[in-house]
Amino acid sequence: MNATGIGAAVRRKEDQRFVTGKGHYTDDVNRPGQCHAYFLRSPHAHARIKRIETKAAAAMPGVLAVLTGVELAADKIGNLICGWMITSKDGSQMKMAAHPAIAHGKANYVGDPVAVVVAETLAQAKDAAEKVNVDYELLPALADPAKAQSEGAPQIHEIAARNTIYQWHLGEAKAVEVAFNSAKHVTKLDFINNRLVPNAIEPRAAIGEYDSGSESLTLWNTTQNPHVARLVMSAFVGLAPEHKLRVIAPDVGGGFGSKIFIYPEEVVCLWAARKVGRPVKWVAERSEAFLTDAHGRDHVTHAEMAFDAEGKATALRVKTIANLGAYMSTFSSSVPTYLYGTLLSGQYEIPAIYCEVDAVYTNTVPVDAYRGAGRPEATFVVERLIEVGAREMGIDPADLRKKNFIKNFPHQTPVIMTYDAGDYHASLKKALEVADYGGFGKRKRESARHDKLRGIGFSTYIEACGIAPSQAVGSLGCGVGLWESAEVRVNPTGTVEVLTGCHQHGQGHETTFAQVVSERLGIPLENVSVLHGDTDKVQFGMGTYGSRSGAVGISAIVKALDKIEAKAKKVAAHMLEAAEGDIVFADGKFTVAGTDKSSAWGEVALNAYTAHKFAGQELEPGLKEGAFYDPTNFTFPAGCHICEVEVDPQTGESEIVAWTAVDDFGTVINPMIVEGQVHGGIAQGVGQALLEGAVYDKDGQLVTGSLMDYCMPRAHDLPALKVEMTRTPSPSNPLGIKGCGEAGAIAAPVAVINAITDAIGSEDLAMPATAQAVWQALQKAQDRRKAA
Amino acid sequence: MPAVALTVNGKPVTGDVDPRTLLVQFLRENLRLTGTHVGCDTSQCGACVVHVDGKAVKACTVFVWQIDGANITTIEGLADPNGPLHPMQEAFREHHGLQCGYCTPGMIMTAVDMVNRKGHDLDDPTIAISAAAPATITS
Numbered sequence A: 001m002n003a004t005g006i007g008a009a010v011r012r013k014e015d016q017r018f019v020t021g022k023g024h025y026t027d028d029v030n031r032p033g034q035c036h037a038y039f040l041r042s043p044h045a046h047a048r049i050k051r052i053e054t055k056a057a058a059a060m061p062g063v064l065a066v067l068t069g070v071e072l073a074a075d076k077i078g079n080l081i082c083g084w085m086i087t088s089k090d091g092s093q094m095k096m097a098a099h100p101a102i103a104h105g106k107a108n109y110v111g112d113p114v115a116v117v118v119a120e121t122l123a124q125a126k127d128a129a130e131k132v133n134v135d136y137e138l139l140p141a142l143a144d145p146a147k148a149q150s151e152g153a154p155q156i157h158e159i160a161a162r163n164t165i166y167q168w169h170l171g172e173a174k175a176v177e178v179a180f181n182s183a184k185h186v187t188k189l190d191f192i193n194n195r196l197v198p199n200a201i202e203p204r205a206a207i208g209e210y211d212s213g214s215e216s217l218t219l220w221n222t223t224q225n226p227h228v229a230r231l232v233m234s235a236f237v238g239l240a241p242e243h244k245l246r247v248i249a250p251d252v253g254g255g256f257g258s259k260i261f262i263y264p265e266e267v268v269c270l271w272a273a274r275k276v277g278r279p280v281k282w283v284a285e286r287s288e289a290f291l292t293d294a295h296g297r298d299h300v301t302h303a304e305m306a307f308d309a310e311g312k313a314t315a316l317r318v319k320t321i322a323n324l325g326a327y328m329s330t331f332s333s334s335v336p337t338y339l340y341g342t343l344l345s346g347q348y349e350i351p352a353i354y355c356e357v358d359a360v361y362t363n364t365v366p367v368d369a370y371r372g373a374g375r376p377e378a379t380f381v382v383e384r385l386i387e388v389g390a391r392e393m394g395i396d397p398a399d400l401r402k403k404n405f406i407k408n409f410p411h412q413t414p415v416i417m418t419y420d421a422g423d424y425h426a427s428l429k430k431a432l433e434v435a436d437y438g439g440f441g442k443r444k445r446e447s448a449r450h451d452k453l454r455g456i457g458f459s460t461y462i463e464a465c466g467i468a469p470s471q472a473v474g475s476l477g478c479g480v481g482l483w484e485s486a487e488v489r490v491n492p493t494g495t496v497e498v499l500t501g502c503h504q505h506g507q508g509h510e511t512t513f514a515q516v517v518s519e520r521l522g523i524p525l526e527n528v529s530v531l532h533g534d535t536d537k538v539q540f541g542m543g544t545y546g547s548r549s550g551a552v553g554i555s556a557i558v559k560a561l562d563k564i565e566a567k568a569k570k571v572a573a574h575m576l577e578a579a580e581g582d583i584v585f586a587d588g589k590f591t592v593a594g595t596d597k598s599s600a601w602g603e604v605a606l607n608a609y610t611a612h613k614f615a616g617q618e619l620e621p622g623l624k625e626g627a628f629y630d631p632t633n634f635t636f637p638a639g640c641h642i643c644e645v646e647v648d649p650q651t652g653e654s655e656i657v658a659w660t661a662v663d664d665f666g667t668v669i670n671p672m673i674v675e676g677q678v679h680g681g682i683a684q685g686v687g688q689a690l691l692e693g694a695v696y697d698k699d700g701q702l703v704t705g706s707l708m709d710y711c712m713p714r715a716h717d718l719p720a721l722k723v724e725m726t727r728t729p730s731p732s733n734p735l736g737i738k739g740c741g742e743a744g745a746i747a748a749p750v751a752v753i754n755a756i757t758d759a760i761g762s763e764d765l766a767m768p769a770t771a772q773a774v775w776q777a778l779q780k781a782q783d784r785r786k787a788a
Numbered sequence B: 001m002p003a004v005a006l007t008v009n010g011k012p013v014t015g016d017v018d019p020r021t022l023l024v025q026f027l028r029e030n031l032r033l034t035g036t037h038v039g040c041d042t043s044q045c046g047a048c049v050v051h052v053d054g055k056a057v058k059a060c061t062v063f064v065w066q067i068d069g070a071n072i073t074t075i076e077g078l079a080d081p082n083g084p085l086h087p088m089q090e091a092f093r094e095h096h097g098l099q100c101g102y103c104t105p106g107m108i109m110t111a112v113d114m115v116n117r118k119g120h121d122l123d124d125p126t127i128a129i130s131a132a133a134p135a136t137i138t139s
């Protein structure tokens, strides 16, 4: 390892611009002649749009256009689509309803855009929007996914009877039934995986610009995957052919999944820019983000686990209703299916699993991937069942886990996945030591002396990252390949630009990707630039989500670097007058094996371009290579998190007093950045467990629509986190990387709930476990005890 | 349109503004000082914090006419552009105190204010609580 190579905690290159306020986020971009868009949104969850009167608004000062779904349809702007086809158990295809960028005929959630006003200034656009008159006919609304399929529930889209999008299943129902019939113990649980609002700190934004000379469109957009956005807006929405549409995702202020999707607003900005002949800018307000960013989670689940007399899990049965909201967002269908059902084996050898998922429409904002996406929900199911099972059977929860761990790899689960490598004992063992599990009893007694209830909760989670082998996901219904691309451009002076199809919005790729190049080529970190987020620079790429940038994106860079090295060796062979096979490349130097004849990296780079030492007709001049890397498997980061809480029985308030995280991410490029990812993930997971929950009332109004009503975690909600690692490199990619972006958010919620339920001695506790919820659970448990 | 005159990062600036113009809008749109960002519309996130007469203020809570004559420091003016980073900027960088960088200018300006106010009395709990409740114009 060199000082800035793989494994070094180097400080981030991108931070210089961020700490000085020189980042360039979409809202920091201002185009000459730019005007502003303001969206008028439906205040009703479900309403027929009978008429929209725009004349008065159009006459307001500064107004350039007032556009509705009528004009959008007239211009034949296509619908937004969901790109993952799910097939129901009866063989029918999922029921994807039309999703126009501006509601046409009917509004289906509070926040559904019904008109857009484009004006010289934002203030003028807002003033004019007040003059738009929409005549609504209110329809009964549906917000509760558990009620979506009932007889008489409001019907949202004609195409989906009983609001059912698909009824999917995975696994062997028969084998599961047989196992349950002979079970010694069965643990059963009902729970809701609470609905979350992503709240990336930078609100979504878009600027559309039309160049009539070249008849091309440019979009600046807060997106995690500019190429996918371009593909969808070109091939499906039909805004412009791909080669006439440029998408730029500059610095992006967090995403957590919510900026993967293609949203109505960017479509409208591009469309409107062409109509008014001026660049059109839109920036979401936070209140607008609450109403319109795709939400996360929102599962209603019943789950059962069967155990034999020794406590070995013999089967798992899961039935989930997943709320996908009013329309199917870009990847929504995959989240409660192939990102959920396939992880239900957890870290355990469970011989039989059967999972059924009904996805439903409701009059709420669309639901799609949010940090972890399906895997936190799966982990919650498995880790709650194991923990509660252990308590019911009187087995130590750590011991029950050990008894059921998968020990041999590769391991084929009953739900598609083949785990390639792991050591679940190692991470549990280390976590037990770091958390001083042996001393818990003493700490519990101490807490009791201060009238506090102390509890401990485990989460031995697993996730599938590095998405994904293209053929495999294609066979499961995914509409795109999930490989990644890279291009390595060596300049004549030996400095390097790396172009990647990944996109950074907090992950630090400009540093970690450069570290890989620095190590491989033996050049200083500052001689490497990482370019991303512009479809005119990077040819194609799949973007960043699902903890894929390391496992897939870096692998593509490694593949391109292999080609660079091979080509550079050819150049060096000519320079050193040696056979190509005798050239050894190490520490930034090309040496003829067994001699002291060598050329430095910079000399070889220069010679590749001067092309004086070789026949340019036989060996192409230049030093630039590209690669597409398609992974051979998912990667399987896993680990053990242990949460310790103190609950005040008088108030129900829970305080997290200790947190241990031991994660196995395989090879780590930059431990400082990885630790930061773990911290952030845990904070988000703690947010879900203790504080966050999107609440729609029965009329479909979002009652948690601001940071005042929707509680985000803050510094004082978290203790100092103990973060450790174990390492079993992934055999499925060249560097052995597994991915670390989502682990915390996957592991944390169930660790917290396991800890609080341990403290209060009751399993009947929903997320978010607010002081009120915990206090009520305590009272209920007391009443039960009194009655018994 | 009220006329305002301010000192921003040591330079005098003037402008005629619509009375509803917020300080953060004036900084970002009129002066093109885009280092200060907007993260919410309810004055809760702290992304927009700048210093007004030496005190941390959420620039989204103040109309620019309210502070006519004030001395403003933004992230762009915290350190000499040609010199080294301010120690707080350096500390954020050194200790990986940021990821996406969007709110970072506001967090740095808040942190500088905390040190100015509390100095050596700052300990972990105080930092956690103060970070959760950045100052506003009224504090």
Ligand code: FES
Residues within 6 Å of the ligand: B037, B038, B039, B040, B041, B042, B043, B044, B045, B046, B047, B048, B049, B058, B059, B060, B061
């Ligand atoms: S922008 Fe959120 S507090 Fe000012």
